[in-house]
Amino acid sequence: MTISLLDRDLSILSFNQRVLTLAQREDYPLLERLRFLCIVASNMDEFFEVRMPQQLQAVQDNVTQGLVSMQRFEKISNKAHALVAKQYELFNDELMPALAKEGVHLVSGGVRTPEQKQWVAQYFKREVKPLLMPVALDPSHPFPQVANKSLNFIVDLEYAHNQERNIAIVRVPRVVPRLVKLPANISQKEQCFVSLTSIIRANLDDLFTGARILHFSQFRVTRNSDLALDEDDVANLRIALREELAHRQYGDAVRLEVS
Numbered sequence: 482m483t484i485s486l487l488d489r490d491l492s493i494l495s496f497n498q499r500v501l502t503l504a505q506r507e508d509y510p511l512l513e514r515l516r517f518l519c520i521v522a523s524n525m526d527e528f529f530e531v532r533m534p535q536q537l538q539a540v541q542d543n544v545t546q547g548l549v550s551m552q553r554f555e556k557i558s559n560k561a562h563a564l565v566a567k568q569y570e571l572f573n574d575e576l577m578p579a580l581a582k583e584g585v586h587l588v589s590g591g592v593r594t595p596e597q598k599q600w601v602a603q604y605f606k607r608e609v610k611p612l613l614m615p616v617a618l619d620p621s622h623p624f625p626q627v628a629n630k631s632l633n634f635i636v637d638l639e640y641a642h643n644q645e646r647n648i649a650i651v652r653v654p655r656v657v658p659r660l661v662k663l664p665a666n667i668s669q670k671e672q673c674f675v676s677l678t679s680i681i682r683a684n685l686d687d688l689f690t691g692a693r694i695l696h697f698s699q700f701r702v703t704r705n706s707d708l709a710l711d712e713d714d715v716a717n718l719r720i721a722l723r724e725e726l727a728h729r730q731y732g733d734a735v736r737l738e739v740s
Contacts, residue, residue: 488553490532494560497521497528501564504571511579518572525565526630526703529736533561534705537735584671588663590683593675596667598683601675604661605684609677612657615688618648625650628730629704632659634681637696638689646695651688653681678740700739705732 503509504517540554577587588597615636616625627633627650634651661680663673678699685694 490528490536490557491560493524493528493532494557494564497524498564500524501567501571505575511576511583515576515580518568518576521564522568525561525568528561529703530629530706533557533735534707534733538733586671586673588673588675590679594667597663597673597675600663600667601680602684605680605687609657609680610684610687612654613681613688614652614654616650616652618650625652626731627652627702628655629706629732630701631655632678632699632701634685634697634699636685636689636694638692639695640692642691647692649689651681651685653677698739700737702734703736703738704730705735707732 500517501521504514504521506514509517536554536557540551580586590598593601616622618624632653634653636649636651638647638649639645640647657677659677661675661677663675667673682697682699685697
């Protein structure tokens with residue numbers, strides 16, 4: 482008798498699809514729907530960190546036995562990326578407009594009032610700029626390591642004095658809040674927030690004096706964060722675990738997100 486077993490990875494994705502369905506329920510409280518969406522986002526990050534590296538490595542090594550095959554990898558990858566795309570669609574097309582009707586706004590750079598733009602610029606200079614780490618790429622400064630799931634910008638620059646083009650990376654520390662509430666006196670009596678990414682995007686010029694920004698993109702790398710410990714080969718499990726945890730931020734890259 483043949484016993485059919487569920488594919489573990491596809492089952493995890495199906496579970497998250499069901500959770501996402503709860504975020505789509507219009508009869509649920511709005512903030513509950515947003516919470517379910519955040520749960521799925523966190524779960525999907527973990528899926529790419531822990532479940533995908535093994536599949537990706539096996540495909541790269543041309544392993545085609547057991548549960549490993551290019552066809553299965555593509556099926557898992559397509560389903561995972563479709564689920565992430567659905568998250569963005571739900572957030573942008575349904576939840577954000579619904580929040581706006583309740584007086585909660587995520588204010589982008591294009592719709593900010595002059596007072597809001599001035600406040601954001603001052604906030605950037607005071608709270609954000611001192612913590613940013615721009616790195617110009619050249620033979621003596623190769624592409625820097627970026628931490629797992631950290632926010633980063635890549636910037637294409639042209640310097641006016643010699644029209645030389647250069648590429649720079651801006652790494653954003655985790656200590657900077659990802660969402661900032663605007664003061665009540667410039668929020669038209671509603672709850673207005675700005676994202677850290679939009680704050681930096683609006684003020685990138687301030688980081689590169691004497692240069693003209695031609696293009697820029699923000700990106701995030703998801704890295705292999707699975708713990709690979711063999712208790713039989715580890716003399717001191719505590720030390721080995723500590724070392725492995727320290728390396729998790731810079732494991733092999735699994736996913737690249739660009740905006």
